[in-house]
Amino acid sequence: MSPGSGDDPLVQVHDLRKYYPQADGVLDKLVGESADVKAVDGVDLTVDRGETLAIVGESGCGKSTLGRTLLNLEEVTGGSIVFGGDDVAGLSDREMRPYRRRMQMIFQDPLASLNPRQSVGSILTAPMEVHGIGNDGADRLERARDLLERVGLERGHVDRYPHQFSGGQQQRVAIARALTVEPEFIVADEPTSALDVSVQAQILNLLGELQEELDIALLFITHDLSVVRQVADRVAVMYLGEIVETAPTKRLFAEPAHPYSAALLSAVPRIDPETRTDRTLLTGTVPSPIEPPTGCRFHTRCPAVIPPAEWGGDQPAFRAAFAFRNRLLDGEVDRDAAAARLGTEDAERIATYIIEQSLPVDIDELPADAAEAVREAARLAAAGDDDAASERVSEAFVSPCETDQPDRVPAIVPGSSAADVVNADGGWATCHRNDPDAPGTATIEE
Numbered sequence: 105m106s107p108g109s110g111d112d113p114l115v116q117v118h119d120l121r122k123y124y125p126q127a128d129g130v131l132d133k134l135v136g137e138s139a140d141v142k143a144v145d146g147v148d149l150t151v152d153r154g155e156t157l158a159i160v161g162e163s164g165c166g167k168s169t170l171g172r173t174l175l176n177l178e179e180v181t182g183g184s185i186v187f188g189g190d191d192v193a194g195l196s197d198r199e200m201r202p203y204r205r206r207m208q209m210i211f212q213d214p215l216a217s218l219n220p221r222q223s224v225g226s227i228l229t230a231p232m233e234v235h236g237i238g239n240d241g242a243d244r245l246e247r248a249r250d251l252l253e254r255v256g257l258e259r260g261h262v263d264r265y266p267h268q269f270s271g272g273q274q275q276r277v278a279i280a281r282a283l284t285v286e287p288e289f290i291v292a293d294e295p296t297s298a299l300d301v302s303v304q305a306q307i308l309n310l311l312g313e314l315q316e317e318l319d320i321a322l323l324f325i326t327h328d329l330s331v332v333r334q335v336a337d338r339v340a341v342m343y344l345g346e347i348v349e350t351a352p353t354k355r356l357f358a359e360p361a362h363p364y365s366a367a368l369l370s371a372v373p374r375i376d377p378e379t380r381t382d383r384t385l386l387t388g389t390v391p392s393p394i395e396p397p398t399g400c401r402f403h404t405r406c407p408a409v410i411p412p413a414e415w416g417g418d419q420p421a422f423r424a425a426f427a428f429r430n431r432l433l434d435g436e437v438d439r440d441a442a443a444a445r446l447g448t449e450d451a452e453r454i455a456t457y458i459i460e461q462s463l464p465v466d467i468d469e470l471p472a473d474a475a476e477a478v479r480e481a482a483r484l485a486a487a488g489d490d491d492a493a494s495e496r497v498s499e500a501f502v503s504p505c506e507t508d509q510p511d512r513v514p515a516i517v518p519g520s521s522a523a524d525v526v527n528a529d530g531g532w533a534t535c536h537r538n539d540p541d542a543p544g545t546a547t548i549e550e
């Protein structure tokens with residue numbers, strides 16, 4: 105049985121949601137509307153016994169919230185968390201008690217997670233006491249000494265206090281504390297990102313050794329993809345509260361199926377120049393998790409956004425027109441700034457400037473009707489009518505990625521035909537390009 109095969113699931117999450125009420129939502133509450141931050145929004149995930157699953161994604165995409173919610177440390181908004189066969193979503197602290205021992209968390213900042221007034225001996229024996237591990241105090245202290253040795257510290261360190269250790273040693277203590285209750289599942293949230301680079305590798309090695317030796321399932325949260333390659337059996341890529349792709353680590357790095365995964369990976373330095381691909385710069389701002397985009401949430405920034413069937417040009421031209429549209433819709437086109445910059449109120453010159461600044465290609469590269477729509481929208485914007493300009497581009501440039509929600513389908517890696525790879529490695533992606541039945545995919549040219 106291979107890790108991540110789904111044959112031996114320890115944790116199974118279905119349609120998990122965690123929404124936070126918006127911080128400045130007082131007005132919304134008064135008018136009876138809720139504007140929640142959809143930090144985790146419909147996540148399906150399985151973690152097998154003994155596997156390391158990495159969760160990756162840009163800052164703010166919901167990784168930490170997912171980790172905390174999975175452990176029921178946050179009140180779940182919706183969905184289920186089946187742990188060892190039981191649904192634990194929504195259980196009270198008391199009801200969670202028998203499960204707590206089986207699941208642990210390791211945080212980014214070890215010092216903040218260790219009580220500075222407690223000796224390491226107390227830090228390590230307290231959870232054992234709570235969960236009735238060990239015969240008596242002496243036995244628990246002996247176990248604490250064993251654990252310190254196991255994580256690469258010294259037995260005598262039980263008498264020390266957290267501040268007497270380096271950052272890497274503190275993280276070792278935090279790992280030892282997680283191990284005191286002999287957990288089956290550990291969520292490690294950026295456990296090395298606060299450490300010196302030289303120490304990071306040691307902590308990663310330690311986690312890997314322990315995980316293998318103790319057959320622990322590890323959910324490893326990180327924004328650092330180079331770390332992922334070292335530790336993870338599988339990867340789940342997260343964007344705006346959703347998982348957009350899961351894949352065995354090796355395949356993800358070789359052939360990501362989702363354009364967002366590909367863009368993230370293209371930013372990772374490669375040692376082997378043969379495999380180096382052009383870096384895809386992600387343009388556009390990350391949309392708000394309060395009102396995420398319709399359809400595929402990544403469509404506003406996607407380099408592979410699909411043109412509609414009637415599009416008369418190629419995909420790069422559509423992508424450029426679509427980027428122009430999104431800049432207008434996001435309010436990034438500022439005609440007053442353009443006028444000030446040019447030192448003129450001449451509408452035609454302002455419109456030309458807006459096109460130069462906001463359309464990533466030369467306007468002549470667009471099909472004639474698209475170029476006309478861009479010109480008209482730019483003129484409307486130059487005249488100060490942003491609403492009409494937005495309306496013009498909204499009707500002119502529509503992608504199926506925006507109108508249709510992509511299904512979760514087996515990952516099809518570029519260059520393979522759908523039939524060859526039907527769920528060959530258990531990975532999946534939510535991208536219309538992966539779905540032979542999706543609307544608009546007929547227009548894809550590779």
Ligand SMILES: Nc1ncnc2c1ncn2[C@@H]1O[C@H](COP(=O)(O)OP(=O)(O)OP(=O)(O)O)[C@@H](O)[C@H]1O
Nearest residue numbers: 124141143162163164165166167168169170327393
């Ligand atoms: N307690 C909270 N109250 C309100 N909003 C929150 C809370 N915790 C997180 N959020 C919001 O939820 C979204 C996801 O945040 P989260 O910290 O889970 O992302 P992340 O991917 O872990 O980011 P980072 O890598 O920066 O920690 C963000 O928009 C964040 O502002």
